[in-house]
Amino acid sequence: MASTETTPVQDAGSVEAGLDALETTTTGRPPLRETLVDKVLPPVAAIAVVLVVWYILYPVVDDPSKLPSPGAVGSAFRDAWLRGELLGYIWTSVSRGLLGFAFALVIGTPLGLLVARVKFVRAAIGPILSGLQSLPSVAWVPPAVIWLGLNNSMMYAVILLGAVPSIANGLVSGVDQVPPLFLRAGRTMGATGAKGVWYVTLPASLPGYVAGLKQGWAFSWRSLMAAEIIAQFPDLGVGLGQLLENGRTASDMAMVFEAILLILFVGIAIDLLIFSPLERWVLRSRGLLVKS
Amino acid sequence: MATTLAKADESVEFAARLEHVSKSFATPGGQQLVLDDISIDVAPGEFVTLLGASGCGKSTLLNLVAGLDRPSAGSITTDGRPALMFQEHALFPWLTAGKNIELALKLRGVPKPERRGKAEELLELVRLKGAHGKRVHELSGGMRQRVAMARALAQESNMLLMDEPFAALDAITRDVLHDELTRIWAETGLSVLFVTHNVREAVRLAQRVVLLSSRPGRIAREWRVDLPQPRRIEDAPVAELSLEITDVLRGEIRRHGQH
Numbered sequence: 060m061a062s063t064e065t066t067p068v069q070d071a072g073s074v075e076a077g078l079d080a081l082e083t084t085t086t087g088r089p090p091l092r093e094t095l096v097d098k099v100l101p102p103v104a105a106i107a108v109v110l111v112v113w114y115i116l117y118p119v120v121d122d123p124s125k126l127p128s129p130g131a132v133g134s135a136f137r138d139a140w141l142r143g144e145l146l147g148y149i150w151t152s153v154s155r156g157l158l159g160f161a162f163a164l165v166i167g168t169p170l171g172l173l174v175a176r177v178k179f180v181r182a183a184i185g186p187i188l189s190g191l192q193s194l195p196s197v198a199w200v201p202p203a204v205i206w207l208g209l210n211n212s213m214m215y216a217v218i219l220l221g222a223v224p225s226i227a228n229g230l231v232s233g234v235d236q237v238p239p240l241f242l243r244a245g246r247t248m249g250a251t252g253a254k255g256v257w258y259v260t261l262p263a264s265l266p267g268y269v270a271g272l273k274q275g276w277a278f279s280w281r282s283l284m285a286a287e288i289i290a291q292f293p294d295l296g297v298g299l300g301q302l303l304e305n306g307r308t309a310s311d312m313a314m315v316f317e318a319i320l321l322i323l324f325v326g327i328a329i330d331l332l333i334f335s336p337l338e339r340w341v342l343r344s345r346g347l348l349v350k351s
Numbered sequence: 352m353a354t355t356l357a358k359a360d361e362s363v364e365f366a367a368r369l370e371h372v373s374k375s376f377a378t379p380g381g382q383q384l385v386l387d388d389i390s391i392d393v394a395p396g397e398f399v400t401l402l403g404a405s406g407c408g409k410s411t412l413l414n415l416v417a418g419l420d421r422p423s424a425g426s427i428t429t430d431g432r433p434a435l436m437f438q439e440h441a442l443f444p445w446l447t448a449g450k451n452i453e454l455a456l457k458l459r460g461v462p463k464p465e466r467r468g469k470a471e472e473l474l475e476l477v478r479l480k481g482a483h484g485k486r487v488h489e490l491s492g493g494m495r496q497r498v499a500m501a502r503a504l505a506q507e508s509n510m511l512l513m514d515e516p517f518a519a520l521d522a523i524t525r526d527v528l529h530d531e532l533t534r535i536w537a538e539t540g541l542s543v544l545f546v547t548h549n550v551r552e553a554v555r556l557a558q559r560v561v562l563l564s565s566r567p568g569r570i571a572r573e574w575r576v577d578l579p580q581p582r583r584i585e586d587a588p589v590a591e592l593s594l595e596i597t598d599v600l601r602g603e604i605r606r607h608g609q610h
Contacts, residue, residue, distance in 0.1 A: 071530035072478050075493070078524055079479075082491030244441035247417055247434065248506060249458040258454060262445045345444040346488025 127313040135317040144297070152298035153325060155211070156283050159218030160276055167223040167275065171230030171268075172256070185231070188224050196221030196282035200289050209290045214283060221282035222275035229271010233264030269341050273334040280326050299325065366510045366542035367393040367416055367433070372425035374411055385411050387567040388425070393542050395430070395509065400545045400553035400560050402596070404604050408568030409546040413512050416544065433510040433544075434503035438518050440495035442487045448498045449474065449483030455505035473501040476535060493524035497531065504535070510542045517552070526584060529555055533580050550600065551593045555584045560596060564603045571603055 089097075113129050120126040139145040174181050174188060199220045207213040237260055245251075245259035287300020297305070299322045306314030342348040374386040385408040393399050403409050414420045415427055417435045442451050452470040461469065467483075474482055477497035487495060496516055503511055517525040533556065536543055547553050553560045557576050564571040574596060578588050 071527055071534070075478055075527050075531070078527060079491060079494055082493070083489065240437060240439055240441050241443065243419060244435075244437065244443075246419060247432075248455045248502075249432070250454075254458065258458070259443070262443065265445065341445075344486060346486060347444075 124310060124312055127316055131313040132316045132320070135311075135313040139317065148297055148299055148302050149321065149325060151296045152283065152287065152300065152322075153329070155214055155298065156218065156276075156280055156329075159215045159283065160222055160279050162215060163219050163222035163226055163275060163279060164272070166219065167226030167271075168230060168268075170223065171227035171271075172234070172261075174227060175231045175234035175264075176256070176260075181231075188227055188231075191220075191224040192228055196278055197285040199282065200286050203286070204289065209292045209295070211295065213290060214286045217282045217286045218279040222279035225275035225278050226268075226271045229274065230264060230268045233267025233271070234260055236267055237263040265341050266338075266345070266347065269334070269338045273330065273338060276329060276334055277326070280329070284322055364394070365392045365428075366395045366397065366430050367391070367544065368428045369412075369416070370426050370428075372412075372415065372422045372427060374408065374415060374420075374423050384567040386415075386422075387569045389563075389568065389570060390425075391561060391570070393510070393544055395542055396540045398536055398543045398545070398556060398558045400547055400557040401563060402547060402550060402553045402560055402600070403563035403568065404548060404565050404600065407563040407565040409548075409563065410514055412563075412568065413514050413544070413546055417512055430509045432506070432508060433512050434506040434508040435512045436496075436499055436503050436514065436516045438515040440487070440492075440499040442495060442499055442502065444487045446487075447483065448479070448485045448487065448490065451487070451498060452502045452505045455502045459506060469505070470501075473504055474498070476504065476538070477501045477531065491524075492520050493528060496520065496528060500532070500535070504539065504541075508541075510544065513543065513545045515547055516545075518547070518549070525552075529584065530581065532556065533582075537580065550597050551584050551589065554578075554589050554593045554596065555582055562596065562600060562603070565607065572599055 110129060117126055117128050123131065136145065139148070170188075174185050196217060199217050203213045203216045203220075207216055241259055241263050242255065245255050250258045283298075284300045284303075287295075287298045288304045291301060291304060295301070299318055303315060303318035303322070306312070306318055339348060369389055369391045372386060372389045373384065375382045375384045377383075389412065391399070401409050401412065411420070413435065415422050416429060417433055418429075419435075442448070443454070446454060449467075449470045452473055453466040456466045456469055457463075471480075471483060474480060477500055479494060479497055479501070482490070482494065482498070487498075490498065499516070517528050520528065529552070532543075535541075543556075545553075545556060554576055560574045560576060562571045562573070563569065574592065576592065578586070578592075582589055
């Protein structure tokens with residue numbers, strides 16, 4: 060284009076650079092100290108309060124068969140550790156839980172995609188799938204025992220029935236919330252059909268999917284514990300559920316407390332180590348995690 | 352990429368040809384005519400703005416040209432698949448700025464080793480050198496639209512369709528992006544079909560302004576803008592022509608109140 064006597068606009072680039080600088084804010088990760096004070100200190104304080112209350116209550120109740128002393132529970136942990144069984148209990152349950160969850164992932168993901176994308180399938184099994192979510196997965200333990208017997212496959216079946224609906228439903232709601240604009244943008248770039256699903260729909264639905272995974276894990280962990288309490292069989296090994304049941308039959312309240320605390324800690328640890336970081340990463344990278 | 356559209360070659364004398372295009376949508380009250388007998392030719396390298404008030408079917412028309420929808424009657428021929436830019440940037444938030452551009456390259460079949468370099472080049476073209484690794488939410492509105500422009504350019508279409516791409520930006524940023532678009536258009540030789548409801552913007556940018564009437568959208572009038580580029584939105588000739596077009600536009604809008 061021929062330039063003319065009108066005011067030159069050659070400096071558009073530098074104006075732009077100025078605007079860019081004015082309008083960009085950089086956000087980094089908070090410093091470690093701040094994280095410690097904001098995130099670690101409060102739960103530690105809460106645990107300390109619980110322990111203090113426990114110490115005060117113990118002499119008041121004064122019945123170790125109802126409320127064991129914190130020291131007794133502590134030595135239950137120590138004994139299990141010294142016998143070399145503590146990690147075994149944890150590993151038996153965690154390996155079952157994670158393997159079952161991996162199966163649930165393999166089944167739930169394509170199922171969710173199918174329900175989200177195929178109208179007929181959605182109309183047919185969509186409502187059942189969301190209904191299953193509100194059915195406590197513990198309810199599957201009796202039929203699973205009858206169908207499969209007291210063995211590992213029964214436990215995996217219970218985990219699957221607990222986790223698959225959550226995973227599938229998470230993906231469905233994730234896909235439903237994909238902004239139509241993204242699909243249009245994808246189509247104009249040539250992302251249609253399977254390419255559209257792979258490059259646009261799936262990554263766009265990731266936040267909903269991860270929320271489903273998180274819930275799926277919580278459900279499968281709960282149902283696994285129920286299954287372990289019911290399925291007592293020497294060949295199955297001792298998981299956390301069996302430990303709890305053993306404590307009950309032996310009327311050993313310290314062991315019961317030990318089992319409950321372990322179940323709680325493992326559930327929290329898996330969430331804290333796997334699912335929460337995953338969720339935060341997904342949200343942070345999209346600018347959806349706003350620091351309040 | 353299989354396409355039945357005309358391939359780019361010397362014999363093509365238009366970038367897009369719309370012949371008697373009509374579009375109606377089914378509504379509860381029956382068929383509603385949105386576009387009525389639209390015929391427009393966009394020459395290769397030409398910059399045309401489509402101007403109209405609400406309800407003139409501007410966005411519908413762009414969707415048709417982009418191939419996202421089919422006309423009810425008439426035909427649309429384009430030289431390859433046009434790239435499309437929206438009012439919202441429509442960048443994918445799970446990818447960095449650079450990866451957004453690389454995705455467009457990938458979908459076009461550009462081999463992997465070349466993508467990174469091309470994306471950097473395109474970012475440099477929109478003056479965002481060094482923004483390759485930036486997340487979409489880290490960019491300002493103006494920067495996002497420039498990345499979106501780079502992504503559209505990555506499709507290497509001969510034609511760029513723009514659906515009010517600067518409407519959501521503040522006036523200062525919009526002004527600067529007008530300069531950028533004019534520069535990029537001159538550098539690349541693209542044909543541009545630019546939809547807007549901003550008369551001055553239409554005159555500032557285009558070689559030809561097509562005014563659409565509303566409900567249904569028909570071509571009301573056309574103006575050639577024989578002013579040299581680069582222009583500024585404050586230039587007297589731009590203001591003068593804008594005034595003339597605004598009067599006609601107001602006349603068109605007024606008709607709808609007289610029932």
